[in-house]
Amino acid sequence: MWLSVVPGAPVEDLASALIDIPSVSGDERAITDQIEAVLRGVPHLEVLRLGxxxxxxxxxGRAERVIVAGHVDTVPIKDNVPSVRSDDGEWIIGRGSVDMKCGIAVQLALAVELAAPTRDVTWVFYDQEEVEEPRNGLGRIARERPELLEGDFAILCEPTSAVIEGGCNGTLRVQVTVHGKAAHSARSWKGINSIHGMAPFLATLAVYEHEDVEVDGLIFREGVNAVGITGGIAGNVVPDVCTVTINYRFSPAWTVDEAKARVERLITSSFESSPAPAGQSVTWKYTDEAAAARPGLDAPMAIAFADAVAATGAPAPRAKLGWTDVARFGQLGIPAVNFGPGDPERAHADDERCPVADVRRCHAALRDWLTAPVS
Known part of the structure; x- marks a missing residue:
């Protein structure tokens, strides 16, 4: 069954239909085909497809242009497609309900409904957000057709429980490797055990105190965690290589280079705190990096949008604690915020679910703001 978007129809029904189209990262053609078919039937829109x-x-010809964007891909399905409704009808349950098919439903419904918004709107539906950064569809648009992302303000429909979340943390992934010397375990004194040599660094990570950093009035939580470890080739060989992968989530107070300097100080100080055997060495390399984004809530359009959301009874804006593509808009010089249905802490869970009320609130807030007179 192909998507049908009827102006005025319950937006939560559209959300369920989108969830029912599998779109794991790298396999988004089917859902993109269906969204494209809807958009090409809308006379007030110019539609372009890039992959x-x-x-x-x-x-x-409006004086201002808003970009409203969201990704159509999800993490892998785990017996949670097609979608279902909770017994009381108040929850949409299924893969991508939170991250972020319900947000996509809000975008798509409004793209069809709003023939004459008071600000021009660029609606962006992109692929491969849930995988490594170089594959990101929004990044591909920025590289290949940057003129398509020109605008005065951007709203990313990432899950925020229908509350504005400003900025986002940056992220670094680093492989830290201890190099030792292989030997037969029966003559272990002939070798240098790299796994043992990693102990000071693991001990440092275990007691690391996560920082809260205030940026432009919002509190961002930082964290450094080991997320993977490898070492050893056999049960009778002293391992000569041990690698720990760490993930540093850093606040918008730091540039990528400053965040790298902070990580490197943590690494070097950890190993300096404990004498290493002669012949042991430590190296590191970065496997992924993405800049943080400052909140940008002082931009005039951000203030106007925040006032509109506050009128719905939503709490005051808060910090986005994960990485999102608002950072990409920030690099393009476009103020941007996160605003979408669903609790981000439920994203990627096996029982991922989004409140119907969130979907309706986000739809109403965006609709009212995009059709309100511009002062």
Missing amino acids: NALVARTAL
Whole structure:
């Protein structure tokens, strides 16, 4: 069954239909085909496709242009597609309900409904957000067709429980390797055990105190964690290589280079705290990096949007604690916020679920703001 978007129909029904189209990262063609078919039937939109990403734009000559964006891919399915409703009808349950098919439903419904918004709107539906950064569809648009992302303000429909979340943390993944010397375990004194040599660093990580950093009035939580470890080739060989992968989630107070310097100080100080045997060495390399984004809530359009969301009874804006593509908009010089249905702490869970009330609130807030007079 193909998607059908009827203006005024319950947006939560559209969300369920989108969840029912599997779109694990790298396999988004089917859902993109269906969204494209809907958008190409809308006379007030110009529609462009780049791979499995779509850009749909109004061209009304308004004084301001807003970009509203979201990703269509999900993490792998785990017996949670198709979607279901909770017995009381208040929850949409299924893979991607939170991250972020319900947000996509809000975008798609409004793209169809709003023939004459008071600000021109660029609607972006992109692929491969849930995988490594170089594959990200929004990044591909920025590299290949940057003019399509020109605008005065951007809203990313990432899950925020229908509360504005400003900025985002940056992320670094680093492989830290201790190099020792292999030997037969029966003559272990002939070797240098790299796994043992990693102990000071693991001890440092175990007692690391996560920092809260205030940026532009919002509190961002930082963290450094070991997320993987490898070492050893056999049960009778002293291992000569041990590698620990760490993930540093850093606040917008730091640039990528400053975050790297902080990580490197942590690494070197850890090993300096404990004498190493002669012949042991430590190296590291970065396997992934993405900049943080400052909140940007002082931009005039951000203030206007925050006022509109506050009118719905939503709490005050807060910090986005994960990485999102608001950072990419920040690098393009476009103020951006996160605003979408669903609790981000439920994202990727086997029982992922989004409140219907969140979907309706986000739809109403965006609709009212995009059709309100511009002062």
